[in-house]
Amino acid sequence: MDFEKLTELIIELEVDDIEAAVKEALEADGKDPFDIMNALTKGMDEVGRRYEEKEYYLTELVLAGETMKEAFKVLQPALAASDQSQDKIKIIIGTVKGDNHDIGKNILGSLLLSNGFEIYDLGMDVDENAIIDKVKETGANIVALSSLLTMTVEQIKVVHEALIAAGLRDSVKLIVGGAPLNMELAKKLGADLFADDAVSGVKIIKKAFGK
Ligand code: B12
Numbered sequence: 001m002d003f004e005k006l007t008e009l010i011i012e013l014e015v016d017d018i019e020a021a022v023k024e025a026l027e028a029d030g031k032d033p034f035d036i037m038n039a040l041t042k043g044m045d046e047v048g049r050r051y052e053e054k055e056y057y058l059t060e061l062v063l064a065g066e067t068m069k070e071a072f073k074v075l076q077p078a079l080a081a082s083d084q085s086q087d088k089i090k091i092i093i094g095t096v097k098g099d100n101h102d103i104g105k106n107i108l109g110s111l112l113l114s115n116g117f118e119i120y121d122l123g124m125d126v127d128e129n130a131i132i133d134k135v136k137e138t139g140a141n142i143v144a145l146s147s148l149l150t151m152t153v154e155q156i157k158v159v160h161e162a163l164i165a166a167g168l169r170d171s172v173k174l175i176v177g178g179a180p181l182n183m184e185l186a187k188k189l190g191a192d193l194f195a196d197d198a199v200s201g202v203k204i205i206k207k208a209f210g211k
Contacts, residue, residue, distance in 0.1 A: 001025040003039040006071075010043025011050075013063040015070055022074045033078040037107065040071050044103060068103050072110065080113045089209055090140035092131060094122035096155035101148035104178065108144060108198040112205070128155075128162035135168055142205060145191075147178040153189060160190025173208060177201055 001024045009018050022040075025031040047064040050056040056064075091112055095105050102124040113119050120138055122130055131143055143163075147153045156176050163169040175193040176186050186194035193208065195201035 001029050001031070003031075003035060006036060006039040007043040007046070010040055010064060010067055010071070011046045013047075013060060013067055015063060015067045018067050019070045019074055022071045026074065026078050033075055036075055037079065037110070040068060040075075041107065044068060065103055068106075072106055076110050076113070079110045088116065088118040089142065089205075090118045090120065090138050091142040091144055091205070092120045092122060092134050092138065092140045093144045093146075094126035094131065095124035095146045095148070096152050096159070097125055097127045098155065099147055099149050099152040100124050101146070101178075104148065104198065105144075105146035108146070108177065108201055111198050111202050112144075117205075128159045131159055132162055132166045132168065135163070135172060136166075141171060141209075142173050142175060144175045144177075144201070144205075147176065147181065150180045153178075153180055153185065156186070156189040156191055173205075175201065175205060 001021055006021060006025060009021055022036060025036050026033065044064060047056060047060065051061055093105055093109050093112070095102050105124070109119050109121050120134055120140065122134060134140065135143065143159065145156060145159065147156060156174070160169070160174060163172055163174070173193060174191045175195065176189070176191040177195050177198070181194060183194045193204050195204050
């Protein structure tokens with residue numbers, strides 16, 4: 001199972017075949033789970049491009065999301081098993097209220113997991129109260145939020161202000177990511193950190209915690 005084939009399966013929306021293909025790449029071929037993830041992400045980039053060029057429509061987007069989810073069912077445990085050496089720092093992840101894009105957030109979660117962090121995934125369309133409750137329950141020091149829609153980025157500010165109101169802002173670092181964001185906007189919305197992609201997000205989090 002070569003990497004191009006995995007990329008192709010995402011682009012061609014082969015939701016029924018992807019799980020077996022990822023399994024084969026992991027088990028039979030002994031491929032690195034991170035390389036597999038990169039191959040799948042490359043496929044999603046192409047799906048995004050086709051959507052923007054109007055070659056693909058909403059139906060295809062939904063299917064591409066489902067295909068990624070199937071792939072991650074097998075990939076996630078392999079990513080998690082590949083490195084258990086870090087101390088467990090607790091991180092809450094989620095996609096902001098009003099936003100149902102979770103593929104990038106799931107990739108970030110898998111990467112963080114594989115780097116030894118303890119992850120609490122609140123899913124998508126998450127409001128500020130759910131985040132505050134989870135911070136109180138777990139004592140997490142990091143909230144990592146994803147926002148893919150321009151109209152939902154303001155939710156980051158809502159979470160920032162809710163953390164202040166709950167007296168938790170000083171003990172929690174807020175890191176954000178997603179296509180409509182950049183460092184300047186992230187800071188304006190009250191976030192501490194921003195990353196363009198999940199890999200640099202993990203690096204930034206490690207750096208912030210002296211790892
Ligand atoms: C797949 C997809 C969908 C799927 C989502 C499936 C799912 N389960 O996630 C479905 C079909 C549901 C969907 C719906 C819609 N979508 Co859509 N979608 C996409 C698409 C093609 C790909 C997104 C994706 O998964 N990319 C792959 C992942 C890996 O990338 P990523 O999310 O950017 O994440 C990476 C980084 O950003 C970063 N990252 C992400 N989050 C975080 C968080 C932290 C803390 C860090 C550090 C890093 C980080 O790391 C990730 C990996 O490196 C994009 C186009 C594109 N090219 O991005 C449009 C796009 C995001 N969608 C768009 C739109 C408009 C919609 C709809 C409103 C369409 C409609 N008319 O109904 C709805 C909104 C529904 C809702 N309420 O959320 C627009 C948004 C425009 C805007 N700026 O507001 C885009 C950009 C398409 C476009 N060009 O018009 N969509």
